[in-house]
Amino acid sequence: MLKQTLAVTLMNLRAIPQRLGTSSVIVIGIAGVVAVLVSVLAMATGFHQTVANSGRADRAIVLRGGSQAEVNSSIARDNLLTILDAPGVRKDAAGRPIGCGEIVTIVNLPTIDDGNLSNVTLRGSCGQLAALRPELKLIEGRLFEPAVRELIVGAGAAQQFRGVTLGSRISFRDSDWTVVGIFSSGGDAHDSELIADVDTVQSAFRRSLYQSVTALLDAPSSFDAFKDALTTNPTLTVDVKREPEYYAEQSKQLTKLLNFIAYFVGGIMAIGAMFGALNTMYSAVSSRAREIATLRAIGFGAVPVVISVFAEALLLALLGGALGAALAWLFFNGNAVSTLGANFSQVVFRLTVTPGIVVSGLWLALFIGLLGGLFPAVRAARLPVVDALRAQ
Amino acid sequence: MGNIVSLRKVAKRYTRGKEVVEVLHSLDLDIAEGDFVALMGPSGSGKTTLLNLIGGLDRPTEGEVIVAGEHIDRLSGAALARWRARHVGFVFQFYNLMPMLSAQANVELPLLLTHLSAAQRRANALTALTIVGLADRARHKPSELSGGQQQRVAIARALVADPTLLVCDEPTGDLDRRTADEILGLLQVLNREHGKTIIMVTHDPKAAEYARRQLHMDKGALVDGQQVS
Ligand SMILES: Nc1ncnc2c1ncn2[C@@H]1O[C@H](COP(=O)(O)OP(=O)(O)OP(=O)(O)O)[C@@H](O)[C@H]1O
Ligand SMILES: [Mg+2]
Numbered sequence: 001m002l003k004q005t006l007a008v009t010l011m012n013l014r015a016i017p018q019r020l021g022t023s024s025v026i027v028i029g030i031a032g033v034v035a036v037l038v039s040v041l042a043m044a045t046g047f048h049q050t051v052a053n054s055g056r057a058d059r060a061i062v063l064r065g066g067s068q069a070e071v072n073s074s075i076a077r078d079n080l081l082t083i084l085d086a087p088g089v090r091k092d093a094a095g096r097p098i099g100c101g102e103i104v105t106i107v108n109l110p111t112i113d114d115g116n117l118s119n120v121t122l123r124g125s126c127g128q129l130a131a132l133r134p135e136l137k138l139i140e141g142r143l144f145e146p147a148v149r150e151l152i153v154g155a156g157a158a159q160q161f162r163g164v165t166l167g168s169r170i171s172f173r174d175s176d177w178t179v180v181g182i183f184s185s186g187g188d189a190h191d192s193e194l195i196a197d198v199d200t201v202q203s204a205f206r207r208s209l210y211q212s213v214t215a216l217l218d219a220p221s222s223f224d225a226f227k228d229a230l231t232t233n234p235t236l237t238v239d240v241k242r243e244p245e246y247y248a249e250q251s252k253q254l255t256k257l258l259n260f261i262a263y264f265v266g267g268i269m270a271i272g273a274m275f276g277a278l279n280t281m282y283s284a285v286s287s288r289a290r291e292i293a294t295l296r297a298i299g300f301g302a303v304p305v306v307i308s309v310f311a312e313a314l315l316l317a318l319l320g321g322a323l324g325a326a327l328a329w330l331f332f333n334g335n336a337v338s339t340l341g342a343n344f345s346q347v348v349f350r351l352t353v354t355p356g357i358v359v360s361g362l363w364l365a366l367f368i369g370l371l372g373g374l375f376p377a378v379r380a381a382r383l384p385v386v387d388a389l390r391a392q
Numbered sequence: 393m394g395n396i397v398s399l400r401k402v403a404k405r406y407t408r409g410k411e412v413v414e415v416l417h418s419l420d421l422d423i424a425e426g427d428f429v430a431l432m433g434p435s436g437s438g439k440t441t442l443l444n445l446i447g448g449l450d451r452p453t454e455g456e457v458i459v460a461g462e463h464i465d466r467l468s469g470a471a472l473a474r475w476r477a478r479h480v481g482f483v484f485q486f487y488n489l490m491p492m493l494s495a496q497a498n499v500e501l502p503l504l505l506t507h508l509s510a511a512q513r514r515a516n517a518l519t520a521l522t523i524v525g526l527a528d529r530a531r532h533k534p535s536e537l538s539g540g541q542q543q544r545v546a547i548a549r550a551l552v553a554d555p556t557l558l559v560c561d562e563p564t565g566d567l568d569r570r571t572a573d574e575i576l577g578l579l580q581v582l583n584r585e586h587g588k589t590i591i592m593v594t595h596d597p598k599a600a601e602y603a604r605r606q607l608h609m610d611k612g613a614l615v616d617g618q619q620v621s
Binding site: 003004007011014015018290291294295296297298299300301302385386389390 | 440444447449450469470473474475476477478482484488490491492493501502504505549
């Protein structure tokens with residue numbers, strides 16, 4: 001049986017080049033599906049990685065109770081000291097708690113791509129910024145000073161927007177700001193931000209409240225004590241989250257959406273590709289009808305014939321899958337893309353084609369090939385030998 | 393010698409919609425071991441249908457088909473396929489070789505259904521190709537062979553597994569006179585010297601003369617046969 005199957009399958013596979021036209025329908029159709037699936041999943045992965053990179057287990061963010069994100073949170077100025085005095089907050093050499101009350105505001109900058117205005121987050125932070133976020137490193141220039149309109153620009157934002165080089169001046173509404181530094185924070189969400197002194201931002205944008213307080217803790221294990229102290233304090237109504245937890249929540253919606261798009265659009269395309277595969281395999285079977293009938297007349301069973309049809313469908317599907325994954329990888333892997341991030345501003349991230357995504361793509365290709373080969377294989381097995389031998 | 397083929401009251405009907413067409417009418421036929429039968433008759437008289445019943449490619453609507461000692465009308469599909477592999481060699485008008493395989497590999501195909509080793513398969517295929525005079529073309533693909541040569545390869549394929557009978561449907565229908573004569577001469581040698589039982593459908597009275605016996609069909613029935621040589 002194995003011998004027969006192998007012989008019939010090999011014979012069939014060797015004949016594929018003769019059916020190049022119809023065979024390429026499977027390959028190209030599936031390549032398209034897999035390329036779409038892989039690139040959208042790569043987008044979801046890249047986004048997730050970027051957001052998941054933002055955050056340390058020993059850093060906590062404090063928001064007004066019930067608010068999901070910084071934008072719809074507010075914290076009164078006098079609460080800042082209460083929060084930073086809570087147990088578990090790390091102190092610097094001078095004995096001051098390491099933490100900042102922060103605000104975020106959305107400003108518009110022209111993109112490098114087409115000059116259209118796009119949202120970017122301007123974060124107001126404090127003089128403790130370097131201690132609070134040690135992963136944030138200056139590439140050029142220096143930190144902003146308090147009380148002057150100076151800001152530093154994340155590397156992602158610097159790549160994305162026009163006129164944000166060291167020394168350049170940016171105007172928002174009625175205020176002019178000088179770029180005094182470019183920083184990198186290792187590809188996390190802050191990489192897409194502009195950061196300035198919180199008091200200066202508050203006065204420029206006529207705000208008086210903080211939106212969040214971020215504090216560095218003594219250790220990850222200090223979190224519970226910190227959180228308990230704040231949530232049991234009757235003068236505060238706040239939610240306290242570890243940063244990774246906070247960012248994971250922020251990215252959940254978009255990651256979900258991207259995954260949905262990947263599987264929904266991919267699924268619809270897969271159905272199309274499946275009909276393409278079906279068509280190709282039906283025509284392959286009918287072009288082989290005489291060959292199959294002859295084999296059956298000689299005494300070959302139905303099984304080798306069925307397997308040879310499946311083998312052809314699967315081989316072509318895998319070829320298409322590999323092609324699609326390779327194209328997606330070639331054209332998109334590492335490409336920077338920006339999207340609306342946690343604060344409705346742009347987050348820059350890179351499409352990341354992981355082996356896991358490629359494997360998902362190949363599985364989908366195999367699945368399409370299997371379904372596309374199923375009915376034609378059954379037809380091949382049921383082929384009326386006598387009629388097929390009569391047909392010229 | 394005993395009969396290799398016995399047909400008893402065999403009828404074959406096709407139903408197309410509500411219309412029933414009877415292609416063979418209560419047909420009786422015996423073919424002895426070692427015979428070479430030419431089956432003749434006008435187009436549509438049922439020759440191919442009869443041949444397919446004898447070769448186990450098709451089943452009768454009624455009656456018994458006993459070939460090589462087996463009631464083949466009673467065999468299941470899979471059993472019938474095994475029976476064909478063991479007992480029947482087919483030769484078709486258009487050769488039906490596998491275009492991607494060499495002559496040698498084409499001839500080896502039926503041996504894949506046996507327990508022979510690869511070396512034995514190769515040796516037997518080469519022997520069969522030698523019998524049909526094509527040992528020097530073993531590596532050629534069908535497209536590199538003439539029609540007559542392709543039919544020789546097909547004959548080698550039909551006889552390589554040493555079947556009980558050869559079933560040939562217009563084996564020279566697509567060949568010129570001279571090539572046809574060579575092929576028919578070959579079939580005659582296989583019959584006379586190798587003792588193969590052969591049933592051959594042909595339209596060509598000259599081709600029929602190579603046979604020991606001619607049978608004539610008309611409208612689904614056999615008309616009186618005659619003995620030759
Ligand atoms: N599957 C089928 N369904 C209906 N009718 C069929 C079918 N197969 C064959 N027939 C009919 O059976 C009759 C006999 O066909 P058959 O092929 O046996 O004739 P033949 O003698 O071999 O003819 P030819 O010399 O042209 O090959 C024809 O009338 C044909 O139309
Ligand atoms: Mg016929």
